[in-house]
Amino acid sequence: MIEPGQSQWYTGWGYTSVAESQKPAGNMQQAFLPINNPTVCRKSFFGQISNFKMLKYTPIYFLFTQDFGGPLVQQKTIDSPWFQYGISSFHSENCEDAGLFTRVTSYCFWISVMTGIKC
DSSP, rough: OOOOOOOEEEOOOSSSSTTOOOOSSSSSSEEEBBBHHHHHHHHHHHTOOOTEEEEEOSSOOOOGGGTTEEEEEEEESSSSSSEEEEEEEETTTTSSSSSEEEGGGGGHHOOOOOOOOOO
């Protein structure tokens, strides 16, 4: 399980700036993102965050509209497998404050039933 303060990799094809003329990235982008405490998440989104969500925040890397659905992954050690912990869901209104990810472990039962793969 991911804990607040740990960081994970996020990948996406979305915009790389908030400029109106900006187009989605031509190449997949990646960023190393810290995960915030659930209390911070709830404050950022006015208390509308459930345990099914987790928040990343960094003033350097943002989530943009075209990034939705992208994975948030982590590899604990160089020899261990990669695990997906989140799926990008939405961002704050200005795209610069916070990005919200759906917590994959909250849907393990459904994933297992639908795919036959243990989550």
